Amino acid sequence: AQAAARGAQQSVNSNQLTMSRTVVKAPISGITSRSNVNVGALATAGTTQMVTVSQLNPIYVDISQSAAELLALRQQFAAGKLSTPRTAQVQLKLADGSTYPMVGQLRFEEAKVDSTTGTVNLRAVFSNDNFVLLPGMMVNAQLIQGII
Incomplete structure (x- = not known):
């Protein structure tokens, strides 16, 4: 009876190990897209993208600014007509015309101009507790990059 119990326990342990190898954990939390793989399909580690996980809080907003606007802004800084704000705050206008209640912070300005669009990419980060974004x-972004 003891031998049968040990055999059953080994079977349980083996099944638990096999099951733990079937769980895939994402390194971030967020929402997932539709699955790219059907149940039972072969998935190869490192090459098969099973699903896309999108982080919602905080959320990043990519903004395009024309190179001409950026050049004019830098010329005004050089001439002493503008001073730099302590933090570049960003306000969003949503598609329905309402204003997003949280103010974001500008975190990144790309150091090159996209030759196809003539724009520079900026990135702002926003708190998104209610998952509105x-x-x-x-969205339309309004940001203060200089103070007169």
Whole structure:
């Protein structure tokens, strides 16, 4: 009876190990897209993208600014007509015309101009506790880059 119990316990341990190898954990929390792989399909480690996980809080908003606007802004800084704000705050206007209640912070300005669009990419970060902002959503950004 003891031998049968040990055999059953080994079977349980083996099944638990096998099951633990079937769980895939994401390194970030967020929402997932539709699965790219059907149940039962072969997935190869490192090459098969099973699903996309999008981080929602905080959320990053990519902004395009024309190179001409940026050049004019830098010329005004050089001439002493503008001073730099302590932090570049960003306000968003949503598609329905409402203003997003949280103010974001400008975190990144790319050091090159996109030759196809003539724009420089900026990135702002926003708190998104209520998940109002979603990946791919179109918004208008208003930011203060200089103070007269």
